[in-house]
Amino acid sequence: MLCESMCVSSNHSLYRVSCRSSELGHVLHVAADSIGSERVFACYLFELRITQIRVSSSAKKTLCAELGSMTMTSFILLAVLLTSVHVTTAGSAAHRCFCQVTGDLDDCACDVETIDSFNNKEIFPKLQKLLSSDYFRFYQSAPQVNLNNPCPFWTDHSQCGLKYCAVKPCTPSEVPEGLKSSSYKYSEAASQDIEKCEKAEKLGAVNSSLSDETLQALQEWKKHDDESDRFCMLDDEDSPESKYVDLLLNPERFTGYKGPEAWRIWNSIYEENCFKPYSVKRPLNPLVSYSGDDGQGFHRWLEGLCVEKRAFFRLISGLHCSINIHLSARYLLNENWFEMKWGHNVSEFQLRFDEELTEGEGPKRLRNLYFLYLIELRALAKILPYFERSTFHLYTGQPTQDNENKKLLLELLHVAKSFPLHFDETALFAGNKKEAMQLKEDFKRTFKNISRIMDCVECFKCRLWGKLQTQGLGTALKILFSERQIEAMPNTSNTNPSFQLSRQEIVSLFNAFGRISTSVRELKNFRSLLSKLKQ
Numbered sequence: 001m002l003c004e005s006m007c008v009s010s011n012h013s014l015y016r017v018s019c020r021s022s023e024l025g026h027v028l029h030v031a032a033d034s035i036g037s038e039r040v041f042a043c044y045l046f047e048l049r050i051t052q053i054r055v056s057s058s059a060k061k062t063l064c065a066e067l068g069s070m071t072m073t074s075f076i077l078l079a080v081l082l083t084s085v086h087v088t089t090a091g092s093a094a095h096r097c098f099c100q101v102t103g104d105l106d107d108c109a110c111d112v113e114t115i116d117s118f119n120n121k122e123i124f125p126k127l128q129k130l131l132s133s134d135y136f137r138f139y140q141s142a143p144q145v146n147l148n149n150p151c152p153f154w155t156d157h158s159q160c161g162l163k164y165c166a167v168k169p170c171t172p173s174e175v176p177e178g179l180k181s182s183s184y185k186y187s188e189a190a191s192q193d194i195e196k197c198e199k200a201e202k203l204g205a206v207n208s209s210l211s212d213e214t215l216q217a218l219q220e221w222k223k224h225d226d227e228s229d230r231f232c233m234l235d236d237e238d239s240p241e242s243k244y245v246d247l248l249l250n251p252e253r254f255t256g257y258k259g260p261e262a263w264r265i266w267n268s269i270y271e272e273n274c275f276k277p278y279s280v281k282r283p284l285n286p287l288v289s290y291s292g293d294d295g296q297g298f299h300r301w302l303e304g305l306c307v308e309k310r311a312f313f314r315l316i317s318g319l320h321c322s323i324n325i326h327l328s329a330r331y332l333l334n335e336n337w338f339e340m341k342w343g344h345n346v347s348e349f350q351l352r353f354d355e356e357l358t359e360g361e362g363p364k365r366l367r368n369l370y371f372l373y374l375i376e377l378r379a380l381a382k383i384l385p386y387f388e389r390s391t392f393h394l395y396t397g398q399p400t401q402d403n404e405n406k407k408l409l410l411e412l413l414h415v416a417k418s419f420p421l422h423f424d425e426t427a428l429f430a431g432n433k434k435e436a437m438q439l440k441e442d443f444k445r446t447f448k449n450i451s452r453i454m455d456c457v458e459c460f461k462c463r464l465w466g467k468l469q470t471q472g473l474g475t476a477l478k479i480l481f482s483e484r485q486i487e488a489m490p491n492t493s494n495t496n497p498s499f500q501l502s503r504q505e506i507v508s509l510f511n512a513f514g515r516i517s518t519s520v521r522e523l524k525n526f527r528s529l530l531s532k533l534k535q
């Protein structure tokens, strides 16, 4: 838990110091670092989140023993002074999280307010309805099968012991029959098309006998072609280990997964897979000792990057931000024999996004969430022709529902298309052709690597949602950079389109956007909860 300590130096200047409760014993060293050579006169620990901070009495004693000499009068004066400071800062709690979450967004022609209103009124309700349908709620993955998908980077120690990390896979009887059939034949019409094509291929074939070697090469080729379109790794849907998970029964929420294991994942993503040189230090990186430049060096580096690499960082940061909003919005507030109470934890939100508690980083992260929203929204607008084809069905084997769901899906995509300030993806990879191609390949390789890192997330529930969201974002990127194939797509049933999405890609695309859309909606709730702190 983060706590705050106010320190007064010998010249009566006031310093505000953040520390973690586990590091409470060291608070004065931190304070001494911040104040430099000045003698720390007194520190006053105040609890921003009274229900949150459980400081052990021994830790408090250590702190008090270090407070140094102080008269009773100066202590009382100081306490009064600091209590009033606390009251004034709490009064602007909403402002401190949202001060920069307004107005124009960088690298695009859109603003926060337009997205808020569009999402909360137009997109969010429709999307929620769609995501509760059978087609979208059952996601096929291998989250519990460590041997099947081992972490390729280091030996992981599963946190399945954390009870909130457990994922309950579906029993076979819970999954609609239609979904259980071979994954890419998800539409009856599509399967008829495929049969026709197979027949046609046979009739036109000159010599269908291929050597084992050639067959093997062709399979590798196909795998390569499929993979080269993609920005992320997909679980093998045909693997017998792969299980269906009901996403509605396994919601993304607080799991208790944190500390060095979680940091290692985020660190490996930002340090090794976001184009950042090691010499540039990320602000507030918990795995690196305090760099002391308030993150300015990092932001200078970020601003100096080409727009594509900056966009990459902002997408990842937006995803990270969304995950942390969800765990704050569905936090375990109370647990007893009879019930578990989940709800908004305002202090947890402040810890992550309050300008002062995060040295200015929190609001910047919230802006990255909006950037991610724009990218995924744009992908939905672009993919409309794919779903509009008469041969496409959201097949679950329940025709009436399937038709209604398709209608709802198209309605949602038309709304997405009507958004007035879409992100212009043609600005990306636009320069010198050769360099742009190389950059695109780097972008793809790096994003694929991030999707592999998800197999190293030791908490199953976090892994499930982390994988789903990176797959969803990867699918959005695949769509954005397949414009020509999508436009050239035929509406007849006789031709197999060159652009394809698997069921897993479709489910992850919409559910991932559902997470971002819910995060934007949750920001409205947090704004309102924080503004009540004034009273």
Ligand code: FAD
Pocket (backbone or CB within 6 Å): 252, 253, 254, 255, 256, 257, 258, 259, 262, 263, 265, 266, 282, 283, 284, 285, 286, 316, 317, 318, 320, 321, 322, 323, 324, 327, 352, 365, 454, 457, 461, 462, 463, 465, 466
């Ligand atoms: P972390 O969120 O772990 O962040 C580490 C460091 O990264 C911070 O100190 C800061 O320097 C930097 N940072 C933080 N946010 C951003 C940002 N938006 N942009 C850029 N830099 C940033 N926990 C749950 O309770 N439920 C979940 O469903 C869940 N899913 C997860 C999925 C994945 C893939 C991972 C890796 C973790 C998940 N976690 C989940 C854990 C959660 O994200 C945090 O790691 C954990 O709560 C500890 O938080 P923290 O405050 O120590 O900082």
